[in-house]
Amino acid sequence: MSELKENLKAQIIEQLSLEDLTPADIKDDAPLFGDEGLGLDSIDALEFIVLLESNYGIKIADPSKGREIFHSVNSLAAFIESNQ
Amino acid sequence: MSAVITSIVSIGHQDSFGKENIWETLQPLGTQSEVVAPDYKTYISPASLRRFSPVLRMALTAAQVCQNETVLPFDAISVGTSLGCLKDTERFLQTFITATGDTLSPTAFIQSTHNTIAGAISMALGNHSYNMTHTQNSLSFETALIDGLLCIQEGKKSVLVGAADEAIEFLELLKPQVIQSAFPFTSGATFLSLQPEGNGTKKAVMDCSVHFNNTNTEEAIATFLKNNQVDSDTIELVLFAGEIPRTIGAKQVNYEQYTGLYYSSAAFACHLATDYALSKEKYILIVNHQVNGKLGLTLIR
Amino acid sequence: MEIFVTGIGAISCIGNNVQEHFDTLIAERSGIKKGSHPHSERFLVGEVPLTNEELIDRFQLKINGSRTGLLGCVAAKEAFSGHLLREDIRTGVISGTSVGGMDVSEIQYRSYMNNGTHDISKYKEHSSGNSSEEIALELGIDGFVNTISTACSSAANAIMMGARMIRSGALDRVIVGGTDALSEFTISGFRSLMIFDEEWCRPFDESRKGLNLGEGAGFIVIESAASIEKSGSTSLARLKGWSNASDAYHQTASSPDGYGATLSISEAMKVANLKPEDIDYINAHGTATPNNDLSESKAIMQVFGEQIPPFSSTKAFTGHTLAAAGGLEAVFSVLAIQHGYLFANLNHRNAIEETKLVPVTRTTKVETIRNVLSNSFGFGGNNSTIILGEL
Numbered sequence: 001m002s003e004l005k006e007n008l009k010a011q012i013i014e015q016l017s018l019e020d021l022t023p024a025d026i027k028d029d030a031p032l033f034g035d036e037g038l039g040l041d042s043i044d045a046l047e048f049i050v051l052l053e054s055n056y057g058i059k060i061a062d063p064s065k066g067r068e069i070f071h072s073v074n075s076l077a078a079f080i081e082s083n084q
Numbered sequence: 085m086s087a088v089i090t091s092i093v094s095i096g097h098q099d100s101f102g103k104e105n106i107w108e109t110l111q112p113l114g115t116q117s118e119v120v121a122p123d124y125k126t127y128i129s130p131a132s133l134r135r136f137s138p139v140l141r142m143a144l145t146a147a148q149v150c151q152n153e154t155v156l157p158f159d160a161i162s163v164g165t166s167l168g169c170l171k172d173t174e175r176f177l178q179t180f181i182t183a184t185g186d187t188l189s190p191t192a193f194i195q196s197t198h199n200t201i202a203g204a205i206s207m208a209l210g211n212h213s214y215n216m217t218h219t220q221n222s223l224s225f226e227t228a229l230i231d232g233l234l235c236i237q238e239g240k241k242s243v244l245v246g247a248a249d250e251a252i253e254f255l256e257l258l259k260p261q262v263i264q265s266a267f268p269f270t271s272g273a274t275f276l277s278l279q280p281e282g283n284g285t286k287k288a289v290m291d292c293s294v295h296f297n298n299t300n301t302e303e304a305i306a307t308f309l310k311n312n313q314v315d316s317d318t319i320e321l322v323l324f325a326g327e328i329p330r331t332i333g334a335k336q337v338n339y340e341q342y343t344g345l346y347y348s349s350a351a352f353a354c355h356l357a358t359d360y361a362l363s364k365e366k367y368i369l370i371v372n373h374q375v376n377g378k379l380g381l382t383l384i385r
Numbered sequence: 386m387e388i389f390v391t392g393i394g395a396i397s398c399i400g401n402n403v404q405e406h407f408d409t410l411i412a413e414r415s416g417i418k419k420g421s422h423p424h425s426e427r428f429l430v431g432e433v434p435l436t437n438e439e440l441i442d443r444f445q446l447k448i449n450g451s452r453t454g455l456l457g458c459v460a461a462k463e464a465f466s467g468h469l470l471r472e473d474i475r476t477g478v479i480s481g482t483s484v485g486g487m488d489v490s491e492i493q494y495r496s497y498m499n500n501g502t503h504d505i506s507k508y509k510e511h512s513s514g515n516s517s518e519e520i521a522l523e524l525g526i527d528g529f530v531n532t533i534s535t536a537c538s539s540a541a542n543a544i545m546m547g548a549r550m551i552r553s554g555a556l557d558r559v560i561v562g563g564t565d566a567l568s569e570f571t572i573s574g575f576r577s578l579m580i581f582d583e584e585w586c587r588p589f590d591e592s593r594k595g596l597n598l599g600e601g602a603g604f605i606v607i608e609s610a611a612s613i614e615k616s617g618s619t620s621l622a623r624l625k626g627w628s629n630a631s632d633a634y635h636q637t638a639s640s641p642d643g644y645g646a647t648l649s650i651s652e653a654m655k656v657a658n659l660k661p662e663d664i665d666y667i668n669a670h671g672t673a674t675p676n677n678d679l680s681e682s683k684a685i686m687q688v689f690g691e692q693i694p695p696f697s698s699t700k701a702f703t704g705h706t707l708a709a710a711g712g713l714e715a716v717f718s719v720l721a722i723q724h725g726y727l728f729a730n731l732n733h734r735n736a737i738e739e740t741k742l743v744p745v746t747r748t749t750k751v752e753t754i755r756n757v758l759s760n761s762f763g764f765g766g767n768n769s770t771i772i773l774g775e776l
Contacts, residue, residue, distance in 0.1 A: 015189075017134040039131050042638060043191060046579060050187045059186060063579045085553075161631075167512060168534070174494075180573035181495050190577035194636050194764070197483060198513065198534035203765020206631040212648055215631040215767055216542060219485075219534045221514040227531045234549055261505045296518065297527040
């Protein structure tokens with residue numbers, strides 16, 4: 001699980017062009033969206049859907065389902081684990 | 085139709101950003117020149133910066149500085165771009181051509197539309213006013229400027245007019261078959277604040293006109309000057325691109341040697357005109373004849 | 386200064402000319418169906434069922450350029466038919482497009498990426514400005530040409546720019562509108578945004594999921610009274626109001642409260658000097674995305690309060706034709722005024738719960754339509770409204 005999370009952080013940084021961040025800057029349980037977290041927005045949510053399909057073969061057809069799944073690195077990792 | 089230029093900012097291959105007078109650092113471009121970029125982080129929020137292509141960064145920074153130097157918030161924004169956000173356009177072409185899965189990365193598509201530039205400016209400035217994007221090949225800046233002058237004529241008090249274009253490597257493949265030019269493709273953004281007459285210490289744009297089937301440049305210039313009641317003897321400087329008749333103006337400067345090739349570079353000529361030490365009662369004429377048959381004329385006082 | 390509409394022209398999946406559009410709107414027949422190209426066959430789209438060669442042949446076009454240019458020429462030619470060019474009527478072309486000649490470039494670029502070969506000469510069609518210059522050439526107009534590219538509000542903004550040029554005295558007569566061809570680029574783009582509906586789009590319905598794309602062109606000819614005195618053109622309607630405002634909220638989404646849209650609607654009514662009760666029909670932007678229709682509904686409610694005029698989105702007929710939408714819908718607005726019809730908002734069953742607003746669900750004959758308000762909203766928060774009215 002922790003390896004998955006580390007990989008995810010690197011993939012997030014690449015997919016969302018978060019050039020100024022390193023994986024260590026992203027906390028496992030910190031919210032990714034909104035002003036309190038990384039400040040990601042709805043465009044990033046679509047990029048997450050692409051990331052899940054291209055890296056993990058998981059498809060999400062309805063973008064509105066994404067918000068909960070993409071809440072934090074923890075929730076993302078849990079979703080990937082249970083869908084692979 | 086005339087308006088005062090109260091602020092003008094350029095980012096491009098010249099070291100022009102933040103300069104009082106851009107003539108002082110002006111250098112003809114070499115073949116390998118690059119954009120002289122300011123530190124964009126000072127002007128653009130990190131959340132936007134991470135997605136923004138060079139043309140967006142250049143345009144947004146220039147627009148932001150124009151707003152900083154203008155007391156009144158802009159009540160209209162008019163942007164000209166000839167080829168728009170080319171880098172993201174090419175990136176999205178590559179995205180869907182090489183795609184194997186069901187999903188496609190949307191960011192390049194979102195930022196590929198021409199009005200991404202003006203839209204990003206409205207968002208960064210929190211500006212809810214008139215927001216327009218003009219694209220007309222080599223006359224893209226002039227059509228945006230005509231709209232800006234129209235806004236002033238209609239009673240707007242503070243109008244942002246700008247032009248921005250970016251080069252991608254692919255463009256060079258189009259020479260010489262589709263595009264003929266001795267200059268290398270380059271990138272550039274120039275933004276200016278226009279206000280009604282009486283508000284400025286710098287220069288004024290007196291008029292701008294565009295011609296699409298120009299066969300007689302000399303005649304077009306003569307008519308344009310006559311319409312503005314300006315005697316051709318009072319033209320002190322002609323800033324030109326492409327071929328123009330040699331008989332006009334005391335001094336003629338080809339501005340493309342400083343900008344390189346992009347099709348809204350007449351905006352940079354406007355900056356050169358604004359910073360030029362012009363004698364009293366004299367005028368500057370910008371003659372944009374980058375593409376044969378298409379003529380843009382801008383008169384500066 | 387009064388501005389008159391003296392010509393209309395349209396092409397889309399529901400017709401090759403204005404009459405066919407009118408008949409189809411009356412018959413409540415959508416033109417949206419399964420796409421016929423490799424890039425469109427997975428989707429429901431509003432394609433014009435003619436190839437480029439067929440367009441050139443059938444409409445005897447002199448121009449042979451991008452599909453965007455061809456569609457534009459067809460509609461502009463119809464709008465301008467019966468009008469004569471005269472030295473003393475300064476005539477311009479102002480057209481909106483979002484992708485310009487991308488339909489040509491994307492084929493060459495794919496070939497270039499796949500095997501390194503492409504026909505370089507084809508890229509001369511790419512630039513968006515070309516489609517407008519081609520329309521001017523087709524019509525023999527050598528005056529002012531201007532292309533507006535503000536995504537889905539482009540045509541409405543072109544109409545607005547034309548009106549302002551006439552009012553300022555810079556032009557006497559302008560052919561204004563917009564054109565966009567379906568391309569793999571746009572289909573892929575909207576796919577990446579995940580806002581396609583795999584079924585028929587359902588504007589203003591609680592169950593709406595997204596849009597169907599379409600292609601086409603819509604143009605109107607606008608003239609000053611002085612120009613009409615010389616041209617002898619017959620007026621069909623008046624162009625009374627226009628406005629553009631910026632939502633300044635998000636790169637693609639509309640603000641939840643419809644702030645920019647509210648600004649543009651109210652400002653257009655100010656320009657037209659009309660009160661809410663003077664508007665008899667709203668041709669809404671109504672793309673059928675969850676976000677647009679809610680945001681637009683809220684803007685309409687803000688401006689019109691309790692007395693909301695009959696409204697509908699005609700996008701379920703044509704699909705969302707992007708930069709052409711405001712042009713086609715201006716033509717529909719003129720038809721509504723001329724013939725006294727409210728056009729159906731197809732596929733509507735249940736009102737959006739949050740707003741309870743019910744659009745016109747059947748094409749309906751009414752006594753009279755004095756003024757029509759037409760919205761067009763584009764990416765980047767670009768909101769435009771035009772108002773057309775009876776003579």
